Amino acid sequence: MQPLALYIHWPFCLAKCPYCDFNSHVRAHIPQARFAAALRRELAWEAARLGQRRLTSIFFGGGTPSLMEPDTVAALIADATSLFTPTPDLEITLEANPTSVELGKLTLFRQAGVNRLSLGVQALEDAALRDLGREHSARQAMAALEHARAIFPRLSFDLIYARPGQTLAAWRAELSRALALAADHLSLYQLTIEPGTAFEARHRSGALVLPDEDLAADLYDATAELAAAFGLHAYEISNYAKRGAESRHNLAYWRYGEYAGIGPGAHGRVNLGGELVATRRHRAPEPWAERVERDGHGSTAEEIIAPRDRAREALLMGLRLNEGVEIAQFERRTGVAMDKALDRETLSAAVEEGYVTRSATHLTATLAGRRLLDALLARLVA
Numbered sequence: 400m401q402p403l404a405l406y407i408h409w410p411f412c413l414a415k416c417p418y419c420d421f422n423s424h425v426r427a428h429i430p431q432a433r434f435a436a437a438l439r440r441e442l443a444w445e446a447a448r449l450g451q452r453r454l455t456s457i458f459f460g461g462g463t464p465s466l467m468e469p470d471t472v473a474a475l476i477a478d479a480t481s482l483f484t485p486t487p488d489l490e491i492t493l494e495a496n497p498t499s500v501e502l503g504k505l506t507l508f509r510q511a512g513v514n515r516l517s518l519g520v521q522a523l524e525d526a527a528l529r530d531l532g533r534e535h536s537a538r539q540a541m542a543a544l545e546h547a548r549a550i551f552p553r554l555s556f557d558l559i560y561a562r563p564g565q566t567l568a569a570w571r572a573e574l575s576r577a578l579a580l581a582a583d584h585l586s587l588y589q590l591t592i593e594p595g596t597a598f599e600a601r602h603r604s605g606a607l608v609l610p611d612e613d614l615a616a617d618l619y620d621a622t623a624e625l626a627a628a629f630g631l632h633a634y635e636i637s638n639y640a641k642r643g644a645e646s647r648h649n650l651a652y653w654r655y656g657e658y659a660g661i662g663p664g665a666h667g668r669v670n671l672g673g674e675l676v677a678t679r680r681h682r683a684p685e686p687w688a689e690r691v692e693r694d695g696h697g698s699t700a701e702e703i704i705a706p707r708d709r710a711r712e713a714l715l716m717g718l719r720l721n722e723g724v725e726i727a728q729f730e731r732r733t734g735v736a737m738d739k740a741l742d743r744e745t746l747s748a749a750v751e752e753g754y755v756t757r758s759a760t761h762l763t764a765t766l767a768g769r770r771l772l773d774a775l776l777a778r779l780v781a
């Protein structure tokens with residue numbers, strides 16, 4: 400039976416963060432019952448067309464899925480584990496923010512079956528949290544981590560660095576404080592300016608200035624060095640974990656495994672009728688719900704992914720990983736021979752210049768290569 404990772408999107412947040420381009424929406428009143436019913440209906444529709452799969456992970460992302468009612472989470476887990484065949488070590492992650500509204504529900508999420516919590520801490524300094532538009536303080540974040548650690552067997556949290564005005568010394572001190580909190584997994588993202596966000600307008604007007612490239616590179620190196628000193632290895636460009644605590648769900652994306660996406664704006668890569676199909680759901684929450692109520696699903700255009708595009712996607716995802724791309728698995732999944740997928744001249748130059756290594760079994764980007772991954776891939780993929 401083929402393995403499957405399941406993503407469930409909850410599109411609502413308490414407020415819109417100024418840097419965020421996720422599919423997240425603020426509503427005076429969240430229509431809980433309507434969205435719970437629609438998610439369950441769309442999950443049943445997707446399962447009916449996929450048939451049996453070995454369910455390896457469920458990921459509740461958003462938005463802010465900790466704003467869901469715990470009963471909805473429990474019902475979706477019960478549905479997913481009866482529609483598919485769960486593995487004994489099924490990983491069930493829920494993203495949460497460290498506000499008091501959500502923290503009061505953590506025990507109920509655990510009872511619902513969630514076994515891994517991912518906390519959106521983002522910073523451990525109050526001024527930075529205010530600038531990022533977050534609804535919590537550093538003290539609340541620390542308390543939330545403490546509380547979550549006592550409830551969940553696995554705990555991850557996110558921090559954003561390369562923030563305006565951030566120095567190397569300040570980031571080292573903040574990250575050390577974070578690492579001492581002993582989560583088994585950290586996602587450490589460099590602040591980027593995304594189109595259409597409030598930060599983009601401020602950046603364009605010159606009111607928001609990011610650290611220059613050299614400082615950003617120093618911050619990245621310090622991040623990897625400090626994480627390693629605390630026993631967390633960099634297994635992906637922005638993700639650090641103790642051995643065995645890597646996110647199995649995200650590994651399914653990076654290893655180009657099969658995943659289904661349920662909920663507004665969710666994407667999937669599923670095998671249907673012998674083809675690999677890209678799936679996408681209607682992005683706006685209420686129109687998505689209307690479609691599910693009418694048709695049983697909120698799917699928009701779906702397309703079969705051609706072999707060349709499969710190869711490009713698999714390399715784009717796989718070269719983010721420290722382990723690189725396993726050549727045999729790549730060829731099985733994409734139907735393209737690795738040699739045919741790569742531009743021969745660029746590959747030799749990239750190997751010679753130390754950006755890429757190629758063994759009999761793996762194609763891997765080095766640390767220097769991962770730093771320039773977008774530019775490298777644009778030339779490397781034939």
Ligand code: SF4
Nearest residue numbers: 412415416419423462
């Ligand atoms: S809480 Fe997360 S998803 Fe919601 S607006 Fe902020 S960054 Fe975006």
